[in-house]
Amino acid sequence: MLKKITIFLFSIIFILSIGTNTSFANDISNHQMKFELTYFAEKGVILPDAKGNFNPNSAVTRGEFASYIARALELPDSTKYTFSDLKQGTREAQEIQNAAGASILGGYADGTFKPNQKITRQQMAGMLYNALRYLDVPLHQAPLTFKDNNKIDNSFVKAVSTSVYYNIIRGAHTANGVYFNPGDSATKAHAAAYLYRTLEVAKNTDGNQNNNTGNVDSSKYYIGKVTNGVVSKNPTIYTTYEQALSALNASGNLNLIFKGDNIVKMSSGLAYASDTTAKTTSIYEDKTFKKQITYTQLGRELKYNGTSANGDYVIVQLGDVVGYAKPSAVTLIPTDLIDGRDEYYIEDSMLVHRIYNHSKKAYEGKYSVGPAPKFMQSGAKYYSFDGVHFYNRNNSLVGTYFPYFQFASVRLPSSYTASDLEKIIMAELExxxxxxxxxxxxxxxxSKLIGLGKTIKSMEETEHINALFILAAAIHESNYGMSTNAQTKNNLFGIQVYDSNESLGEKYATPADSVKAFVQRYMNKRYVPQTAVYPFGAVPGNKTTGINVYYASDPHWGAKIAGHMYRIDAKYGLKDYGKSHIGMVPTGTGSVNTRLEASTNSGIAFTYRQKWTGESKEFGYPVAIVEETIGSDGYVWYKVYSDDPSIAKFVWIRGDLVTVLPKY
Structure with missing residues (x-):
């Protein structure tokens, strides 16, 4: 140990003595490998000559490279191996012996090491392979796709493969393909770069890697493929996405583009929200990320629709809406690497949704939405991005189903009285x-839900928000009135609680005040009427239509609320289920007027704004139809609950502007 400290101090003193040498600066400062050369020069790993020059472009010898490794790894002194052609007592001889003692290098059959022989690229890969082993780095292998694979000596194939895996020694890209050039010598600058990458791999490797992304430049691009669940990466580096895309298209058998370690394009697979800072990922209407459509929670599943030609954005589907996401905010999973995903199935005649969190790589619960649709078969699994359009394992659409409470207007009054609600609350708590x-x-x-039946019903009567919906939202957001926010702040709805900081949240004097804030400040001012901040439909909905578009980061919030509503209603008499016929007002091509009477001559009550209706064009504004008539103009007109009761309790919409959903 004393000798190691002495050598280290000597190196620092020596470096300090040449720190202002002009030839030192000129020798390295403008070199392509300036960073790596300077790094090892400052650590005394690569030493200057008598004139203070480092000669970065000169060929490195076997002895020099062995010394670099011994110094960089601070290998302990060893006399286990000696070589006949080394001058004993010299620093180089000792460092070569130290590397041999660590099983990083070996000599020739005649007992020599040949320290002055130029080291070849494959020999260098061999020493670095053994250095990785010495540093307890997993020795993963990557497929070799070089044009000159047959020139690599069999004894170095594994070493080269591991070097490719970790992007330590990379191939040379030419017009005729990528070559490794195993017999070529390397320069001191190359040696510095390869050794630096090796140490970085050791520093960043946790021993549990399952693909060959290794430690790479996060600003550069690579191409590769996934085969039988194994990801392989071509060693060639591309400065731009366009270069990588061109190479990918020309390859014929590759299907992935990486930016650093992250997949940014694939032939097929899923995406998921992965902005770990905000813990939510935004989906935008425009490619420059200025106008947000909606957003979703960390780990939630997205449909992958492609990557732009310049790699600036990823095209994804959330709910039934296709939009643009920042590449840094989503993670792509090739089809062959999908371990789990959201799934739907029948359980006790109910439609059950089992949720997979891709960030945690685990299922994190399930919930029932309502009665299972008739087209589903018991024992089968189905997949859906919007909770309405269901696909089988072959990605074929098997049916469309709009769960009633998820798309029934919250303006519909509940049949449950204040006394009924109080009894329901106590029964649920018991x-x-x-x-x-x-x-x-x-x-x-x-529980902070106790005694709220009267307040909830009063809010329905004065503010026209369905009482069963209010109760279901309170149950869901406050964990039956037992959550920390409910208990300490009387906050039953997670108001002002964010994914990035769940400890936040408004405080209320009483739980009843929380109910009033939810209904008056949020539902009636921000989400339900067309004059609201986020007027996407007066229903719980999903990420394409309804309150859920912007109210919650959880893309399944609307379905979960609907599930609570159905479960409660089914237990206490099914007084509300199927109470109204649901229609959709599509506004993908323009706005739609509602009228005070069944005639275009009648005054306009309010106008449904143009909005996204999804890829299917089926997600307009849901309405609750209570009556149908033939107007004086000969059209069918539908009487529906008004989204804005301050104007009228009911409004009329011309029949050709409403798509009527199947009766429940």
């Missing part, structure tokens, strides 16, 4: 206390 575990201990006395 069930949770009995079967829900310790988190619901004393729920029948501690």
């Amino acid at each position: 069930n949770r206390q009995a079967f829900g575990g310790d988190q619901y201990k004393n729920a029948t006395t501690k």
Whole structure:
């Protein structure tokens, strides 16, 4: 140990003595490998000659490279191996012996090492391979696709393969393809770069890698493929996405483009939200990310529709809307690497959604939406990005189903009275206390839902927001009134609580004040009427239509609320389910007027604005139809609950402007 410290101090003193040498600066400062050369020069790994020059473009010898490794790894002194052609007692001889003692290098059959022989690229790969082993780095292999594979000596194939895996020694890109040139000698600058990459791999490797992304330049592009669940990356570096795309298209058998370690283009697969800073990922209407359509939670599944020609954006589908995401905010998973995904199936005649969190790589629960549609078969699994259009394993559409409570207007009044709601609340709490575990201990006395039946019904009567919807939202957001925000802040709806900081949230004097804020400040001012901030439909909905477009980052919030509503309603008499006929007002090509009477001569009540209706063109503004008539103009007219009761309780819409959904 004393000798190592002495050598280290000597190196620092020596470097300090030449730190202002002009030839030192001129020798390295303008070199392509300036960073790596300077890094090792400052650490005393690569030493200057008598004139203070480093000669970065001169060929490096076997002895010099062995010394670089010994110094960089600070290898312990060893006398395990000696070579007949080394001058004992010299620093170089000792460093070569140290590397041999660490099993990083070996000599020739005649007992020599040949320290002055120029080292070849494959010999260098061999030493670095053994250095990785010494540093306990997993020795993964990558397929070799060089044009001159047959020139690589069999004894170095594994070493070269591992070097390619970790992008340590890369091939030379020519007009005729990529070559490794195994017998060519390398310069001191190359040696510095290869050794630096090796140390960076060791520093950043946790021993659990499952593909060959290795430690690469995160600003550069690479191409590769996935075969039988294994990702392989071509060693060639591309400065721009366009260069990588051109090479990919010319390859014929590759299907991936990487930016650094991240896949930014693939032939097929899924995407998921992966902005770990915001914990939400925004989906934009425009390619410059200025106008947001909606957003979603970290780990949530997206449909991958492609990557732009210049790599500036990824095209994804959330709900039934296709938009643009920043490449840094999503992660792409090739089809062969999909371990799990969201799935739907039938359980006890109910449609159940099992959610997969791609960030955690685990399923994190399930919920029931409502009765299973008739086209589904028991035992089969289905897949959907919007909770309405369902596909089988072959990606064939098998059916479309709009769950009633998810798309029924929240302007519809509930049949449940204040007394009914209070009884429902207490029955739900008793069930949770009995079967829900310790988190619901004393729920029948501690829950912040207790006594809210009258307040909830009063909000329905004065603010025209369905009481069962309010209760379901409170149950969902406050975990039956037992969440930390509910208990400490009387906040039953997660108001002003964000994914990036769940400890935030408004405080209320009473739980009833929280109910009033949810209905008055949020539903009636920000989400439900057409005069609201986010007027996408007066229903719980999904990420294409309804309150869920902007209210919650959870893309399944609307479906979960609908599930609570159906579960409660089914338990207490099905008083609300199917109470109204649902229609959709499509506005993909223009706005639609509502009228005070069934005639175009009648005054306009309000106008449904033009908005996204999804890829299917089916997600307009949902309305609750209560009556149908033939107007004086000969058209069918539908009487529907008004999104804005301050204007009228009911409004009329001409029949040809409404798509009527199947009766429940």
